[in-house]
Amino acid sequence: MTDVSAPGNPPFRLSMLIYDRRYRSLTFQVIVFILVMAGLWWLVDNTIKNLALLGKNFNFGFLFQRAGYDIPQTPIPYTSDDTHFRAATVGLLNTLIVAILGCIAATFLGIIVGVARLSKNWLFARLMTVFVEIFRNMPLLLWILIIYAIFTEILPTPAAYRGEDAAWSMIFFDHVALTNRYTALPTMAMTNDPGSLDLGARITFNWATITFASVLILGLFVRRMIRNWAQSVQDRTGDRPTTWWMSVAVMTVPSLLLIWYFGLHLVAPELTGFNFTGGLNVSNALIALWLALTLYTAAFIAEIVRAGILAVSKGQTEAAYALGLRPNRTMNLVILPQALRVIVPPLISQYLNLTKNSSLAIAVGYMDLRGTLGGTTLNQTGRELEAIVLMMLVYLVLSLLISGAMNIFNARVKLKER
Numbered sequence: 582m583t584d585v586s587a588p589g590n591p592p593f594r595l596s597m598l599i600y601d602r603r604y605r606s607l608t609f610q611v612i613v614f615i616l617v618m619a620g621l622w623w624l625v626d627n628t629i630k631n632l633a634l635l636g637k638n639f640n641f642g643f644l645f646q647r648a649g650y651d652i653p654q655t656p657i658p659y660t661s662d663d664t665h666f667r668a669a670t671v672g673l674l675n676t677l678i679v680a681i682l683g684c685i686a687a688t689f690l691g692i693i694v695g696v697a698r699l700s701k702n703w704l705f706a707r708l709m710t711v712f713v714e715i716f717r718n719m720p721l722l723l724w725i726l727i728i729y730a731i732f733t734e735i736l737p738t739p740a741a742y743r744g745e746d747a748a749w750s751m752i753f754f755d756h757v758a759l760t761n762r763y764t765a766l767p768t769m770a771m772t773n774d775p776g777s778l779d780l781g782a783r784i785t786f787n788w789a790t791i792t793f794a795s796v797l798i799l800g801l802f803v804r805r806m807i808r809n810w811a812q813s814v815q816d817r818t819g820d821r822p823t824t825w826w827m828s829v830a831v832m833t834v835p836s837l838l839l840i841w842y843f844g845l846h847l848v849a850p851e852l853t854g855f856n857f858t859g860g861l862n863v864s865n866a867l868i869a870l871w872l873a874l875t876l877y878t879a880a881f882i883a884e885i886v887r888a889g890i891l892a893v894s895k896g897q898t899e900a901a902y903a904l905g906l907r908p909n910r911t912m913n914l915v916i917l918p919q920a921l922r923v924i925v926p927p928l929i930s931q932y933l934n935l936t937k938n939s940s941l942a943i944a945v946g947y948m949d950l951r952g953t954l955g956g957t958t959l960n961q962t963g964r965e966l967e968a969i970v971l972m973m974l975v976y977l978v979l980s981l982l983i984s985g986a987m988n989i990f991n992a993r994v995k996l997k998e999r
Contacts, residue, residue, distance in 0.1 A: 628966065641971070643962040644669070650957050652948045654864045658783040665958045672953030673975060679867060679949065680936040680979075683874040687935060688928075690875060691882025696912065698887050709883070717880035722941050724877055729869035729945045736761040736865075742852050756849045758857055764868050765850035765857035772844025789843050796835045803831045866947035870939065878935045885927045889920035921994040929987040933980050940976075950975060 598608045632638060644666040651661050656674045659667060697709040716724070739760045741749040751758045751765075758765040775788040807827050815821040839845075850860025893916050901911040940951040948956075950972060959968040 632966070637963075639966065641964075641967055643958075643964045643967065646962070648958065649961065652953065653946075654867055654948065665954075665962065668958060669950065669954040669971070672948055672950040675867075675942075675947065676936075676939055676949040676951075676979075679871050679874065679939050679942065679947070682871050683878065683935050683939070684932050686871070686875040687878035687882055687931070690879035692886050694879060694883035695886025696890070698883065699890060713880045713883050715880075716876050717884075721873060721877045721938055722944060725870055725873040725941055725944055728873050729866065732759075732865040732869055733761050738762070739765075739852060739856055742857075751849075756847065758850060758852075760857075761865070762856075763862040763864055766861045766863055767847045767849045768859075768861045770846055770848045772846070773842065775843070789839070789845075793836065793839060796839060797832075800832045800835060804828045807831070864947065866942065866945040869945055870942050870947050874935050874938060877938075878931055881931050881934075882928065885924055885931070886920070889922075889924035890916055892923045893919045918994070925987065925991040925994060929984055929991070932983050932987065936979055936983060937976060 598604045629639070645664050647661075648663055648665045648668040649661050650668070652659055652668065652671050654675060655671050656678065657671060659671050694709050694712060698706055698713070700706045700709075736759050737749050739758070739762065741747060741760075742751065742758055749759075756767045771789060775792075777785040777787045778791065779785050807824050811822050811824045848859055850857040850862070853859075856862070897915055897919065898911060901915045906914070939949055940955075942949040943952045943956060946952075954968055954975075955972045959965055962968070
């Protein structure tokens with residue numbers, strides 16, 4: 582017989598919050614939450630009181646005041662009469678430029694060096710080892726200063742390119758000039774310019790650029806449709822149709838037609854007076870920062886790539902050789918796709934490090950987000966707290982976006998479980 586009057590659970594007592602496993606974890610979480618919130622409250626209250634003693638308040642009205650300072654490298658129109666908000670926007674764009682260019686270049690160089698370190702050529706592999714050990718074991722700031730010093734102290738003035746018997750000559754088919762002030766690069770020009778789309782706030786987009794971007798996106802979509810069609814045919818018949826020429830045609834023919842229609846061509850810089858005109862004069866600070874970030878990060882990526890390749894079983898290589906695949910095809914089709922599962926997670930950290938390390942640009946005078954919002958704007962307005970909070974939020978958002986995008990890519994290349 583069962584005593585139905587007996588309670589199923591003992592009555593609740595306060596001591597159960599500590600001694601009962603059902604409540605103990607919840608108790609500790611509540612205590613930690615209260616302590617964290619109390620600490621945050623103390624910080625906020627202490628900050629408000631200190632600001633009041635200094636006669637300050639917490640607001641972002643300074644962003645819409647006149648900036649009053651110039652920025653050498655401006656991807657969008659900017660003058661000293663613009664607001665601090667536009668100056669911070671220019672700094673953010675400069676940060677994005679060096680971060681994107683650095684991630685792309687460091688990835689390509691890191692893959693090449695990482696694969697080369699596994700080369701059977703002893704001398705070549707040891708040279709790549711020296712590259713990795715030198716660049717990753719010296720501070721990044723030191724590399725930035727060294728490369729910037731090379732550009733400013735060794736390279737000639739623009740006047741050295743003047744005349745038929747000039748001491749220096751332009752490189753890359755007379756389209757690039759290296760000087761101690763800037764690097765003169767060619768620009769794109771159009772014979773049939775369709776005009777620009779004005780979005781206000783002196784932000785414009787050329788219709789040709791919009792057209793090229795639209796055609797590229799459409800080409801990628803059509804290319805994916807072709808791949809899906811080829812996969813469906815292979816699943817149905819067992820034979821995969823040849824589609825590489827379709828993909829090449831979709832990605833190149835429309836762009837070539839647009840280049841012909843708009844009359845797109847390169848305009849080389851020319852020395853007129855004391856400076857080069859007609860091209861794009863890129864600050865040596867940007868070039869030095871980009872090179873330093875690329876070389877430094879590539880050394881770490883090379884080790885990540887090498888570790889990922891070594892993580893793939895040697896049996897995969899032997900099986901590919903047994904099927905008649907050449908070493909380069911084996912690396913591209915068999916080894917690297919499997920190594921990506923090991924490479925991508927630590928690669929995310931390197932992209933995040935490169936983006937945050939770009940804040941060292943202030944050392945060479947490149948006005949990124951740290952130099953504008955966290956530098957000149959902060960010093961002029963005296964809004965230290967607001968400027969630092971904004972800068973922290975911007976870097977947090979950038980890091981989350983990079984991490985989110987790379988995690989999506991990682992989900993696509995990771996091993997699919999059935």
